[in-house]
Amino acid sequence: MKSGKILITFSVLSAFFFGQETSGQKIEYIKVPDLEKILSNQENKLLVVNLWATWCAPCVKELPAFEKAAGEYNQSKVRFIMISLDFPSQIETQLKPFLRKNKISLKVSVMMDTDYNSWIDKVDPTWEGNIPSTLFLNNSKKTRYFHSGELSESELKKLINQFI
């Protein structure tokens, strides 16, 4: 009983510190098999998969709309997956400082496989590799909509509402 309490206290505390420390830098590194897993997800949930990079000005411009939407929609219905295509050599020097500075709370998945031609078509056959691009996906409902180009907050919400 006592140990249970300690454990709870510990996890609350660690969650607090962990959350503090990592606010703005929740990063995971992914490769093609992870990407395939995301794309074949069978949960009945809308996945909003955004392809972006800190070096892409229109991507940075649309990022706040995704942050805002993530705070407004029910997490059990919509999941945001922010796939960063920043160069692996610039993760420490550019991506991490950017996430910290802009207090990005969304988790970022950094694509570490830079052999783009081997996986671009898996995301969508119509994608030419230009970013930003966003995929709206719910495999259990057979929903798949690919948008190439920047989205405004209202455009993003309109698409989410359409597919949710």
Next chain:
Amino acid sequence: MKKTIFLLAVVLFLTSIVRAEGPIKPGDAATDFTLKSVKGDMISLSDFGDAKGFIIVFTSNVCPVAKKYEERVIDLHKEFGLKGYPVVAINSNDAGVSPGDSYEEMKKVASVRGYSFQYLRDESQNVARLYGATNTPHVYILSKKDGYLKVEYVGAIDNNADDASKADKKYVADAVHALLKGENVPVTATKAVGCSLKWRQAK
């Protein structure tokens, strides 16, 4: 008879224009164009009398991916220019959306970086539309036979934008090497992550 041939030629010409509308693919015929170079000349592909073909690169002064590849584009021209496949770089980005891509900025970059290849301004963005360029950098390798231009390759320069030394698939160099040997291009189309082409905003 002469009239029929003339009409046929007109029809063929018009079909070629219509065909050129969607994005062009390997195997398609390519269309020549005339654009202003950073040196102020009006340049067409037909001006390159002894070229066997071209490495057309849609690029940008400011796009980080294009900048990563800048040195490699310079090297491609050094390696293949004299062998008959010169680089022809085209900047189609709208200067209103991307001020760093204006004609004046192109002139500066070409001079500072010592471009030995033609760097052309596609002010109307018609050539980008004609070729279906969507990204920077975006490469089209053309071959020239009996005055006709054929698309041999569309896509990326190699498979590692971040680090040239780690690229183990050199799509453009491999394609031109094959063409120079009279062989088929091994990989005719690839895709790569890049900056989107900056289209003029509707007013």
